Amino acid sequence: MYKLTDSVPYLLNRAGVRIAEVFAQRIAEDNLSVAMYRVLAMLKERRESTLGDLADVVSVEISTLSRLVGTLAKRKLVSRTRPEDNGRIVIVRLTPQGEALTERLMPLAVELERTAVQDMSDEEVAALKKALRRMHSNLPAMSGKGKVAS
Amino acid sequence: MYKLTDSVPYLLNRAGVRIAEVFAQRIAEDNLSVAMYRVLAMLKERRESTLGDLADVVSVEISTLSRLVGTLAKRKLVSRTRPEDNGRIVIVRLTPQGEALTERLMPLAVELERTAVQDMSDEEVAALKKALRRMHSNLPAMSGKGKVAS
DNA sequence: TCTAGATTATTGCATTTGCAACTATTGTCA
């Protein structure tokens, strides 16, 4: 029998919102949002990325990301380049300052995660991550809202 | 070694966003948002609730919820009452129409959940839920943003 | 080669959201 408060989507959202709230507060003094942090951390991981790829990774609309990257660029935390061999895409990279900031913030993320999973074993955490990845891949990506083939 | 794309907060957000997107699309024809559905489903579960309690359950700001419940009330899906013995609080209840709509939508939520966890065993799903609840309780509630005692 | 279509990002616009301020009511304790 179905109960909202025992359903996976609900519990997922609840945990996700809370963890994001806590992290948002920690990075607020640097005037960063959680999405901004994810962009920076992603670039630290991959060195460079296009807007579209970043949008996929960060799970936000590309239009939102365009503006978000714009403000990061204004603050000299990232650079935006249109390659000569491809004038459509925009390559985003960390600046040295962006990299320094990211390195300073990552330990906070590590600590937050440790707090969140504090009473779980390594196996439990691994199972959790696996489940989260599975659910993501079990659901359609649906970029063009109500689109069914074409 | 830390990797954003292997961190729990990131994976949590990614799965949560995607599952919410899919559900949002399914209930869009009824002009409902996911938060609205959660309010309705919560009231179906508890019969009645105050705004503050609903805000906690649904994980949104009470100001947002106030407006959200306002539009639900305008559509006659819920009723708002200030009890005579307590003029501060507002009791929200489902109307018959709201109940009918909720009953119609709940199977969609069930099916979505089934799709999301399709390749997991009952034990795995139970462990997932347990982990999600734990993380939620492991993190501070922080209603008043940067507040530390007083 | 030239054109129609696809891809990628940006911008306009309306909606949603959250924080802060405010109102109203209730609780407390001197």
Next chain:
DNA sequence: TGACAATAGTTGCAAATGCAATAATCTAGA
């Protein structure tokens, strides 16, 4: 009892968000 504090909800306002439309570039087929 009376005043001050605490609680509950609403509203103003600015910021963030998403969708749709647009611009610019690239790709592919005739």
